[in-house]
Amino acid sequence: MSDFYKKILDNNKKWVEDKLKINPNFFKGLSKGQNPPLLWIGCSDSRVPANEIIGAAPGEVFVHRNIANMVVHTDMNMLSVLDYAVNALKVKHIIVCGHYGCGGVKAAMGNSSIGVIDNWIRHIKDVYRFHQNELDAILNEEDRFNKFVELNVKEQVYDLAKTSIVQAAWRSGQELTIHGWVYGLNSGYVTDLGVNFKSNQELDEVYQLKF
Secondary structure (H helix, E strand, O other): OOHHHHHHHHHHHHHHHHHHHHOOOHHHHHHOOOOOOEEEEEEOOOOOOHHHHOOOOOOOEEEEEEOOOOOOOOOHHHHHHHHHHHHHOOOOEEEEEEEOOOHHHHHHOOOOOOOOHHHHHHHHHHHHHHOHHHHHOOOOHHHHHHHHHHHHHHHHHHHHHHOHHHHHHHHOOOOOEEEEEEEOOOOOOEEEEEEEEOOHHHOOHHHOOOO
16 A cells, blocks of 8 residues: 555544544534535646635535536536536535636647647637637736636636526526636635626627527
8 A cells, every 4th residue: 555545544534533523423414415505616636626725614615627627518527517506506606716827728828739638628729719819919928828717717607607507597586696716826815807697697698598
């Protein structure tokens, strides 16, 4: 058994013991069900742990993560998580959280072939194409990279609002707000990008579904 593998097993035991010292019924309470107010759609990057960033306890955040926090309308994994969060758990907030220094976004700025992930990164390249004039006008590469990260988050928030799942919830009068955040790896702070949706009336008319 490797040292790392043994360490994470030992860490689990200590974590359980620490929780039980504070609250002997901690795990009994969790086992009864979940009622999180928030769905987090974030990047798979190991440096961006959803619960820890916002100081949330187990049971408070429903999480979906993929490369570069993408909302792809043909991704049944994402759609299944979204449907369950919105229609079963009745979450009141959805946060799409990207992060500066995102490897997926960085890869989309170049043309190197990485493997199967090339097909996923194409969706990120589409975001660059939508904003090419703005991004190409930024001469400093680091600044352009950071702006691309922010624009990618905003586009995913828009795409989330366009889904039939979210629009049906709004039509039924469900309280649901979508937010776009970006996380700073070098600071630990999140920034609300100011792109928020509470109704499909905020979308361009072409995207507003008629149920």
